Amino acid sequence: KRRVVVLISGNGSNLQALIDAQSHDRLSGEIVAVVSNEAGAYGLKRAHEAGIDAVALPHREYDSREAYDSALITVIERHEPDLIVLAGFMRILSPHFVERYEGRMLNIHPSLLPAYQGLNTHARALADGITEHGCSVHFVTEELDGGPVAIQAVVNVEAGESEESLKEKVHAREHLILPIAVNWFLEGRLRFAGDSATIDGVTLPRHGMR
Numbered sequence: 001k002r003r004v005v006v007l008i009s010g011n012g013s014n015l016q017a018l019i020d021a022q023s024h025d026r027l028s029g030e031i032v033a034v035v036s037n038e039a040g041a042y043g044l045k046r047a048h049e050a051g052i053d054a055v056a057l058p059h060r061e062y063d064s065r066e067a068y069d070s071a072l073i074t075v076i077e078r079h080e081p082d083l084i085v086l087a088g089f090m091r092i093l094s095p096h097f098v099e100r101y102e103g104r105m106l107n108i109h110p111s112l113l114p115a116y117q118g119l120n121t122h123a124r125a126l127a128d129g130i131t132e133h134g135c136s137v138h139f140v141t142e143e144l145d146g147g148p149v150a151i152q153a154v155v156n157v158e159a160g161e162s163e164e165s166l167k168e169k170v171h172a173r174e175h176l177i178l179p180i181a182v183n184w185f186l187e188g189r190l191r192f193a194g195d196s197a198t199i200d201g202v203t204l205p206r207h208g209m210r
């Protein structure tokens with residue numbers, strides 16, 4: 001079985017979507033470990049309850065990003081992963097880390113990339129008055145939230161939509177598309193091709209599958 005390590009920082013509802021897929025025999029691999037940079041992350045509890053190795057690696061105990069990322073690599077390598085999934089991992093990774101896992105690291109991001117890279121995506125989207133918003137799963141490259149997109153889910157922004165309701169709608173879609181992209185990768189269908197992602201050998205458009 002292909003081995004997956006999931007990195008989290010908080011609630012872990014996207015991790016839960018992967019755990020649920022696994023427990024229904026719908027994950028084409030195995031989640032072998034969950035690592036959080038926040039010791040109190042609820043996602044660690046979810047992992048533990050699912051019988052998955054749950055590791056807290058608090059970044060505050062390290063002097064520099066490089067030192068932390070090196071420790072993170074050591075922990076990850078113990079589990080010999082085929083794929084790293086960033087599921088609400090709220091830290092910027094150093095080039096050294098990104099290079100090491102390039103082409104085998106996916107991130108879930110709450111916007112239709114390349115729109116709204118970074119934080120506070122829902123508030124910014126609402127402030128701009130856009131009518132379509134959503135989420136993306138993309139390969140992680142050195143450019144923050146800039147790597148090739150595998151898949152997106154689009155939601156309509158209704159008149160008078162609140163940030164909270166938009167966030168909730170997008171979250172529900174995240175839970176749908178993350179397991180899809182992870183399975184595509186684990187099945188050898190989704191590949192990183194530098195500037196783009198391919199599925200079954202076909203180059204995906206900039207916004208991935210929709």
Ligand code: GAR
Nearest residue numbers: 010011012013014087088108109110
């Ligand atoms: C998700 O909405 C994810 O897209 C976002 O954090 C949330 C984590 O929720 N990730 C980022 O903003 C990455 N920069 P979860 O812990 O319930 O999965």
